[in-house]
Amino acid sequence: MKHDDSLGLLIKESLKSLDNIKPDESLKAKTLERIAKYNLTQTTAKRSRLNYKRISSVAAMFILMCITFSILCPKYTPQKEFNHYNDNLSTCSQSCGNNTAYYDHSYNKSPNLIDDFVEFFNYSGKALMTDKEKKSTVSYSYYNSFNSNIISCLEDGISNENVGESIVIDESNKYIGEWNDNKNWVSSCSLKSLSALSSSIDSSGSSTVIKLPTDGVFGMTLTDRIKISVISNGIPVNRATVIGYNEKDCAVYKAVSDNNGRAYLFNNVFDKSADNKIKYIEVSKNDVTETINAGADIIDVDLSGTAVEADEKILDLMFIINTKSSMKDEFETIKNSISDIIQNIRSQNPGIKVRLSINFYRDKSELYLTRPFKFFENTDIAINIMKSQSCLGSGDYEEALDYALVNAVYEHSWSDNAYAKLLFVMNDSPPRQTVEANARIIDAVKTATEQGIRIIPVTSSGTDTVTEFLARSLATATGGTYTFFYKNAGDIKYDVKNTVGNFKLYEFTEGITKIINEYLQ
Amino acid sequence: MPKGGVSPDADLRSDICSDISALIDRYSDMVYHLCIINMKHQYDAEDAYQDVFLKLHLKLNNKDDTDPFENEEHIKAWLIRVTINQCKTMKNTASRRNDVQLDENFISSASDPYHAGIADYILELPDKYHQVIYLFYYEQYSTNEIADMLSRSDGAIRTALTRARKLIKKILERRSKDET
Numbered sequence: 001m002k003h004d005d006s007l008g009l010l011i012k013e014s015l016k017s018l019d020n021i022k023p024d025e026s027l028k029a030k031t032l033e034r035i036a037k038y039n040l041t042q043t044t045a046k047r048s049r050l051n052y053k054r055i056s057s058v059a060a061m062f063i064l065m066c067i068t069f070s071i072l073c074p075k076y077t078p079q080k081e082f083n084h085y086n087d088n089l090s091t092c093s094q095s096c097g098n099n100t101a102y103y104d105h106s107y108n109k110s111p112n113l114i115d116d117f118v119e120f121f122n123y124s125g126k127a128l129m130t131d132k133e134k135k136s137t138v139s140y141s142y143y144n145s146f147n148s149n150i151i152s153c154l155e156d157g158i159s160n161e162n163v164g165e166s167i168v169i170d171e172s173n174k175y176i177g178e179w180n181d182n183k184n185w186v187s188s189c190s191l192k193s194l195s196a197l198s199s200s201i202d203s204s205g206s207s208t209v210i211k212l213p214t215d216g217v218f219g220m221t222l223t224d225r226i227k228i229s230v231i232s233n234g235i236p237v238n239r240a241t242v243i244g245y246n247e248k249d250c251a252v253y254k255a256v257s258d259n260n261g262r263a264y265l266f267n268n269v270f271d272k273s274a275d276n277k278i279k280y281i282e283v284s285k286n287d288v289t290e291t292i293n294a295g296a297d298i299i300d301v302d303l304s305g306t307a308v309e310a311d312e313k314i315l316d317l318m319f320i321i322n323t324k325s326s327m328k329d330e331f332e333t334i335k336n337s338i339s340d341i342i343q344n345i346r347s348q349n350p351g352i353k354v355r356l357s358i359n360f361y362r363d364k365s366e367l368y369l370t371r372p373f374k375f376f377e378n379t380d381i382a383i384n385i386m387k388s389q390s391c392l393g394s395g396d397y398e399e400a401l402d403y404a405l406v407n408a409v410y411e412h413s414w415s416d417n418a419y420a421k422l423l424f425v426m427n428d429s430p431p432r433q434t435v436e437a438n439a440r441i442i443d444a445v446k447t448a449t450e451q452g453i454r455i456i457p458v459t460s461s462g463t464d465t466v467t468e469f470l471a472r473s474l475a476t477a478t479g480g481t482y483t484f485f486y487k488n489a490g491d492i493k494y495d496v497k498n499t500v501g502n503f504k505l506y507e508f509t510e511g512i513t514k515i516i517n518e519y520l521q
Numbered sequence: 522m523p524k525g526g527v528s529p530d531a532d533l534r535s536d537i538c539s540d541i542s543a544l545i546d547r548y549s550d551m552v553y554h555l556c557i558i559n560m561k562h563q564y565d566a567e568d569a570y571q572d573v574f575l576k577l578h579l580k581l582n583n584k585d586d587t588d589p590f591e592n593e594e595h596i597k598a599w600l601i602r603v604t605i606n607q608c609k610t611m612k613n614t615a616s617r618r619n620d621v622q623l624d625e626n627f628i629s630s631a632s633d634p635y636h637a638g639i640a641d642y643i644l645e646l647p648d649k650y651h652q653v654i655y656l657f658y659y660e661q662y663s664t665n666e667i668a669d670m671l672s673r674s675d676g677a678i679r680t681a682l683t684r685a686r687k688l689i690k691k692i693l694e695r696r697s698k699d700e701t
Contacts, residue, residue, distance in 0.1 A: 014637070015640055015654075
């Protein structure tokens with residue numbers, strides 16, 4: 001039946017009006033939330049139904065296994081494989097001329113260090129790949145040799161803590177490295193040097209020139225820092241408000257101290273034209289206020305009289321995740337780890353109340369720009385939401401990180417009394433470098449800093465220097481820390497971080513748990 | 522091919538089918554339109570929308586039926602049938618809200634006034650007519666396909682379509698008279 005006459009065409013044309021009627025993004029989010037809740041109730045119900053059956057079947061299986069095992073494997077020795085592994089490790093270590101897999105370059109050696117790394121890791125990889133468990137041993141500590149600016153910083157400012165220790169890498173796991181610019185701060189170094197480095201060399205060690213804005217990346221220049229340590233009767237004060245004022249008594253930078261009593265203020269971060277140099281600092285908590293002149297880089301403030309935290313510990317934990325195709329591996333990793341991370345946090349911090357929010361973003365031309373979800377005290381709902389999502393879409397390199405950050409900071413109800421507010425950002429590419437995008441980022445960073453929200457980027461392995469610079473800037477400005485995925489020996493060429501100092505590798509779940517714990521304990 | 526049913530890439534399709542959120546993204550507009558035109562009440566339409574996708578999720582995770590859909594067209598047709606049935610069920614329940622009705626000019630307010638006005642009239646037709654009109658002209662299904670989806674005969678669909686057209690024609694004639 002065809003109705004392509006004038007009436008049919010008119011009806012068709014009229015019904016095109018429906019194209020403009022689309023469901024609100026929040027309706028999709030509510031639907032996913034409902035599905036997640038449904039899954040949760042089903043799992044609980046199923047669990048209790050199966051409980052009885054399971055106990056009896058497990059007991060039966062156990063007895064059966066014991067009998068089978070005693071018949072088939074009378075001489076089984078589990079130590080055998082372990083010894084074999086140790087043999088391999090010692091062979092590798094001897095070949096490297098070291099007692100461990102630690103690899104120490106001389107500072108002046110350049111520029112074919114990448115090849116040396118590859119050779120070294122290929123060797124150690126080969127030596128250990130024969131192991132049934134596919135384990136390899138690499139060092140988690142590197143020195144940089146690409147740029148003299150960085151090296152001079154490292155020589156002065158970086159401790160060699162744990163250098164020489166080794167880590168066993170299980171190739172079925174994902175690993176992250178951590179680098180905290182605030183902890184490894186050296187005056188006029190660190191991020192400034194990274195900027196200098198990025199103009200001449202990219203993260204893979206090639207000589208590609210990456211153009212960075214001269215006034216810092218994304219409108220932030222984090223080079224002139226004041227570190228404040230707030231204590232009360234010798235105990236660090238968490239959540240103290242720290243405000244830097246300029247000569248005209250205008251508040252130019254506001255931060256909140258962390259669980260170690262530390263807060264970081266920066267001079268002329270967002271606006272270099274105005275004279276926003278901090279002249280004095282006001283630190284306050286619970287009606288106790290101290291005012292100090294900002295003459296030094298490191299200032300201790302004693303807020304004696306203010307009460308130290310004794311109330312309920314609340315952790316506001318948020319993840320914003322780029323869900324484009326390129327993030328598939330990383331997204332699967334967090335999906336598989338998130339339950340364990342939350343469980344670890346709860347078991348290692350008894351009595352803690354965790355509020356979890358999971359958010360996703362892509363880009364303007366994709367299915368969605370941002371897909372936010374509120375904080376859930378029942379973290380299983382948020383976890384189920386995460387598990388219902390997937391990575392899709394390709395397109396251009398830049399993503400809507402700026403929109404995602406603004407949404408994360410402004411559109412969510414962060415607790416006023418949270419002990420720690422942590423915002424993990426999982427991405428592999430920067431936002432567009434436009435005036436509007438920069439403004440959104442600056443706005444989000446300012447507000448996050450003022451509210452004590454620590455941004456903790458988790459970048460993919462092989463991200464470019466611009467992305468790394470932005471990630472480190474976000475972490476540094478807000479008192480967070482920078483983390484990055486680290487691929488295994490086969491991809492080492494792209495994973496040697498030549499822009500940071502000695503870093504430590506952690507298995508993903510362990511690393512994220514450790515980082516969260518650092519803001520709680 | 523009916524509107525919305527696209528994806529020549531087999532890998533992409535298998536990826537999409539395994540993920541409820543991707544399916545929601547893909548068929549969100551269609552389900553929402555059907556809910557709105559059937560329920561004519563925004564909140565009820567939103568409830569129906571959520572119910573439909575929850576049913577889809579259950580269908581995809583039904584362990585007794587490991588391969589519930591043959592292809593994307595199958596998913597789409599299933600969604601249309603389930604949405605219409607869901608709306609019918611909800612309309613028959615006593616718990617329907619009476620507080621916030623859909624704006625009479627819901628569509629008019631969203632696009633160019635002339636065609637949107639006509640769309641408003643079309644959607645005001647009785648359910649049995651506007652559903653057929655929507656599926657035939659907007660989703661571009663054949664009368665046979667619509668008959669399968671709505672569990673009616675091809676003849677019944679053709680009759681409904683002809684009567685619906687007559688009604689629309691009358692409405693348009695009355696409208697042009699009123700304007701002159």
